[in-house]
Amino acid sequence: MDDPPKFDKKSRYTEGRGIAGAYEGETVTRRRLMEGAAQLYGGIAVAAIALPSLGFALGPLLEKSTASRWQDLGPEDDFNIEAYVPRTFNIVPEVGDPGKSTVYVRRFDAERDTVVKGQERQPYVAISTRCTHVGCPVRYIQASLKFVCPCHGGVYGFEGQVEGGPPVRPLDRFYTRVENGRVEMGDRFSVNSEFERFSPRDPSNHLDGLWQYLYPSRPTT
Numbered sequence: 001m002d003d004p005p006k007f008d009k010k011s012r013y014t015e016g017r018g019i020a021g022a023y024e025g026e027t028v029t030r031r032r033l034m035e036g037a038a039q040l041y042g043g044i045a046v047a048a049i050a051l052p053s054l055g056f057a058l059g060p061l062l063e064k065s066t067a068s069r070w071q072d073l074g075p076e077d078d079f080n081i082e083a084y085v086p087r088t089f090n091i092v093p094e095v096g097d098p099g100k101s102t103v104y105v106r107r108f109d110a111e112r113d114t115v116v117k118g119q120e121r122q123p124y125v126a127i128s129t130r131c132t133h134v135g136c137p138v139r140y141i142q143a144s145l146k147f148v149c150p151c152h153g154g155v156y157g158f159e160g161q162v163e164g165g166p167p168v169r170p171l172d173r174f175y176t177r178v179e180n181g182r183v184e185m186g187d188r189f190s191v192n193s194e195f196e197r198f199s200p201r202d203p204s205n206h207l208d209g210l211w212q213y214l215y216p217s218r219p220t221t
């Protein structure tokens with residue numbers, strides 16, 4: 001029987017040190033360099049996948065819960081709890097008329113309305129007219145107490161909850177407050193089907209379950 005090969009632990013060659021997979025002429029230094037490079041590239045690849053996911057996962061914890069800009073909607077007497085009143089406002093004041101849109105506003109009804117989780121109770125309900133399917137403008141129909149989208153038949157209930165068609169979440173809302181007897185509207189925010197508050201999302205972005213971690217906030221749209 002042949003004697004087992006003798007290896008020199010101090011040899012600079014991988015073959016001489018008996019390292020598995022060694023080939024002639026390969027030095028330990030070169031092997032370590034290749035291993036280090038492979039680990040570095042592997043670490044970069046893992047970080048590229050993990051960091052965005054982590055950001056989306058932790059994002060909701062950092063979402064702000066107050067508005068930064070307020071626009072006047074009119075005196076409190078203009079609004080009631082029974083019907084939405086349309087008001088024109090400016091999403092992007094810097095661009096003038098092209099930045100204008102419509103919001104439906106009514107007083108919050110403490111007996112009937114759902115309190116949005118994750119924020120202070122808002123004195124008024126200000127509903128966005130942007131459909132959460134792909135963004136067509138919805139219209140409020142007082143006779144049926146529903147919001148209807150003309151594009152693909154989306155139907156929303158009195159609180160903006162989805163009741164039919166393809167929309168993926170309730171209609172977005174705006175912060176509201178009362179200053180010196182006048183109603184003011186702040187930034188937009190989104191809600192999921194449980195009426196939990198989220199920073200604003202684009203149309204077609206789901207917000208229930210794990211979906212809430214997959215879409216980034218879009219406060220400027």
Ligand code: FES
Pocket residue numbers: 131132133134135136149150151152153154165166167
């Ligand atoms: S955009 Fe409203 S239902 Fe499609």
